[in-house]
Amino acid sequence: EPELSGEFATLMGWADSVRRMKVRANAETPLDARTARNFGAEGIGLSRTEHMFFDAERIVAVREMILSDDEKGRRAALAKLLPMQRQDFVELFTIMQGLPVTIRLLDPPLHEFLPHSEAEIAEVAQALGVSADKLKARAHALHEFNPMLGFRGVRLAIVYPEIAEMQARAIFEAASQVAKETGETIKPEIMVPLVMTSAELDLTKARIDAVAKEVAQETGVTLDYYVGTMIELPRAALRAGDIAKTAEFFSFGTNDLTQTTLGISRDDASTFLGDYVAKGILATDPFVTIDREGVGELVALAARNGREARPGIKLGICGEHGGDPATIAFCEETGLDYVSCSPYRVPIARLAAAQAALNVKAEGQA
Ligand code: PEP
Ligand code: MG
Helix, strand or coil: CCCCCHHHHHHHHHHHHHCCCEEEEECCCHHHHHHHHHCCCCCEEEEEHHHHHCCHHHHHHHHHHHHCCCHHHHHHHHHHHHHHHHHHHHHHHHHHCCCCEEEECCCCCHHHHCCCCHHHHHHHHHHHCCCHHHHHHHHHHCCCCCHHHCCCCHHHHHHCHHHHHHHHHHHHHHHHHHHHHHCCCCCCEEEECCCCCHHHHHHHHHHHHHHHHHHHHHHCCCCCCEEEEEECCHHHHHCHHHHHHHCCEEEECHHHHHHHHHCCCCCCCCCCHHHHHHCCCCCCCCCCCCCHHHHHHHHHHHHHHHHHHCCCCEEEECCHHHHCHHHHHHHHHHCCCEEEECHHHHHHHHHHHHHHHHHHHHHHHC
16 A cells, blocks of 8 residues: 655645645545545545445345345345445444545446346346346336436435435444444444435435434444535535535535536547637536536535535535646635545645645735
8 A cells, every 4th residue: 555755745744734625535445445544535525335336246136136126125135235335334434543434325327237148137037036038128127328317326215215224224333333343433424416406315314314213222322423415416506505404514526517517428538628628618628627617606606505504514525626736726715625536636635725725825815
């Protein structure tokens, strides 16, 4: 694992003494979390739990979960996943030693998990006790032409709340276990993705709260926790005032927010973007540096309305932009509390946050 040392570590210390924003990392594996800590991350701002579901040991149960046609089948598959998911969080909480850890509920387009080969199909069909043809028909029904605008994010938690319940249970059980073992106070931050209305968040938070009560009764440990949301759709940014009545924090998902605000696919190499920047139509590649005039306006609006509805609401950014110095300057100007970026960009983010803080201060004095 890489580490910072010598003069570089001294320089980073100077940067830390002047910056205002915290720097967190996006991490889901123990290796990423340790690297993030070594690079000075002050928490995890985004743990993408879907990455934990592709494991060879888990994928069959995940496929059973999404291809079962009833809740009982889904719950049986989720029961197999629970101990593994709990262990994921035990590791993250242990490595992060009481620093904030934001865990995002499952957010993949479901088709990413579908079985492809005949052998995979047969394996899942057998586990569910259905014919291969029936299983293929169910998989086919999940096909979407635009999966990134489809059945993902909180939409999964609305239709299949038992998935969110399993994840919430894994989080609370893991946090109680680590708190008992280490004596640290663990206050998990549960993040709901792709929210567009406050009702989606209200329904999901009610489920999470119910699980928290159950686990507290079972373990005898009452945990504090936050439930918050990603702001990654224009509608959510516009309705941030309503959403903040329930959300205890916002994290700006600028990857999706850029895609949905500009209507430009984040997954396709958009061959026209170079021309757009060269001709001055867009100031920057909007997937690298935040589009201040569009996406930035939505972020600023949501921050303002979120704070009005819930003074002191914690605000961060966790899209790829969170590690980009020009975007970090924007985040400082907007008064966000933290940026979260990939572990290897944490040192740059610490420097950029310091520089941004100095610039904002200098402007205030000018
Ligand atoms: C985002 O949309 O900016 C984000 C952080 O979520 P993901 O990249 O996982 O969609
Ligand atoms: Mg997103």
